Amino acid sequence: MSQCDVGYHRRMARWQPDARGRLEAAAFELFRERGFEQTTVADIAGRAGLDKRTFYRLFGDKREALFSGSAHLEEVLAKTVAETDAGPFEVVIAAFRRVAEEIFADRLELVRARQAIIESSPELQERELRKTGSLVAAVTAALRAKGLDESTATLATESGATVFRVAYARWVAPGGDVPLTDLIAEVATELRAITSASG
Amino acid sequence: MSQCDVGYHRRMARWQPDARGRLEAAAFELFRERGFEQTTVADIAGRAGLDKRTFYRLFGDKREALFSGSAHLEEVLAKTVAETDAGPFEVVIAAFRRVAEEIFADRLELVRARQAIIESSPELQERELRKTGSLVAAVTAALRAKGLDESTATLATESGATVFRVAYARWVAPGGDVPLTDLIAEVATELRAITSASG
DNA sequence: GTGCCGATGTCACCTTGCGACATCACGCTA
DNA sequence: TAGCGTGATGTCGCAAGGTGACATCGGCAC
Structure with missing residues (x-):
């Protein structure tokens, strides 16, 4: 810290492209290697050849590095809701199935690794x-934009999301490899059955 | 820091009873007065006549001071599930209605104030x-303890929780004052209708 | 009283996250 | 080529969250 500090060390490649992507990759690696809590933001930035402060300029916080995909998810959901013509619940299910095909299919291993990280940390679960x-809010808004009333839109979205959550949990769980799309359809059917059973 | 430090200032009442309750009350007040983010843990502890370190010994983190009731909620839910005899979905609905009567009824104003705090902060929403x-996990476990299979228990719980969430949101929303129990029953009916509609 | 023990205070420390400011790399223009 | 923006980055400092280690106090058993 006192020797050799007159710096020719500024070979440091400022201006490397895709800082955001490199930070995401570094975060993912480190979370897998040491766990989320054992990884500091400085570690992540360091591995990406950047500074801690830069990380915080690109991500709201440490957790956010794991959730960059959700914006795209939201777009696909909203677009599908807008384009699909059917009953409210069916529209929502269709939207989630679209997402399952376009985004999740072919990425089971990646998703499982990611999910393992998330499940290891309460902060990430939150x-x-x-x-x-x-x-859910985005889907509800898209539904309302089609003219549905607030309460129908909310309930259709919430129940569709429930179906997705359950199907997703089954898909990610180790063992099976049934396509997520199929699981969503199955669970939707189960939901109909369970709610209409007389108690 | 250098003058008058020989302390007779230890009049400080160590050993006041109900430290936990006083901290919760102090936190609630301060969150309402200044907002969650503008309140430091030291502020909360100070108002309760305690130290920051003591707060952290009683609560896992700053948010937790607002959620002490959830343990009791869990007990009531689990107990009701165990005692009620009906179809899985109906059992879950019954449990949430019990909670609505025993815990939420008569506290609308308090709940609204609490909800306002929560909605003002993403951290609290998480x-x-x-x-x-x-x-949800507790209810699922209680259901499984009655002999239900994993996937039925999960789906019944999730859909019941969805009904509760929607009903709760309507109840807390300003304006109405229909009892939460009634709202839960209404929403459950709506859910049956919406899922069985042909798309 | 003596001594144990649990609840509390004190201190030091690391990390998160952010504001303020200095720098660097690049493109543009004369 | 020099000079000048401009935006992305690094550096510095700091408030607050959160935790471990240790000192201290109050009561209680003996």
Whole structure:
């Protein structure tokens, strides 16, 4: 810290492209290697060849590095809701199935690794819940834009999201490899059955 | 820091009873007065006549001071599930209605104030989501203890929780004052209708 | 009284997250 | 080529969250 400090050390490649992507990759690696809590933001930035402060300029917080995909998810959901013509619940289910095909299919291993990280940390679980909530809000808004009333839109979205959550949990669980789309359809059917059973 | 430090200032009442309750009350007041983020843990502890370190010994973190009731909620839910005899979905609905009567009824104003605090902070929203998730897990476990299979228990719980969430949101929303129990029954009916509609 | 023990205070520390400011790399223009 | 923006980055400092280690106090058993 006192020797050799007159710096020719500024070979440091400022201006590397895709800082955001490199930070996401570094975070993912480190979370897998050491766990989320054992990884500091400085570690992540360091591995990406950047500074801690830069990380915080690109991500709201440490958790956010794991959730960059959710914006895209939201777009696909909203677009599908807008384009699909059917009953409210069916529209929502269709939207989630679209997402399952376009985004999740072919990425089972990646998703499982990611999910393992999330499940290892309460903080990340909370963030995931919040992201899901944000998705729900987007779908509800898209439904309302089609002229549905608030309460129908909300309930259709919430129940569709429930179906997705349950199907997703089964898909990610180790063992099976049934396509997520199929699981969503199955669970939707089960939901109909369970709610209409007389108690 | 250098003058008058020989302390007779230890009049400080160590050993005041109900430290936990006083901290919760102080936190609630301060969150309402200044907002969650503008309140430091030291502020809360100070108002309760205690030290920051003591707060952290009684609560896992700053958010937790607002969620002490959820343990009791969990007990009531689990007990009702165990005692009620009906179809899985109906059992879950019954449990949430019991909670609505025993815990929420007569506290609308308090609940609204609390909810206003929560909605003002993303951090608190995340924590609320997590608490809800924990409740869901407890109900699922109680259902499984009655002999139901994993997937039925999960789906019944999740859909019941969805009904509760929607009903709760309507109840807390300003304006109405229909009892929460009634709202839960209404929403359950709506859910049956919406899922069985042909798309 | 003596001594144990649990609840509390004190202190030091690391990390998160952010504001303020200095720098660097690049493109543009004369 | 020099000079000048401009935006992305690094550096510095700091408030607050959260925790471990240790000192201290109050009561209680003996």
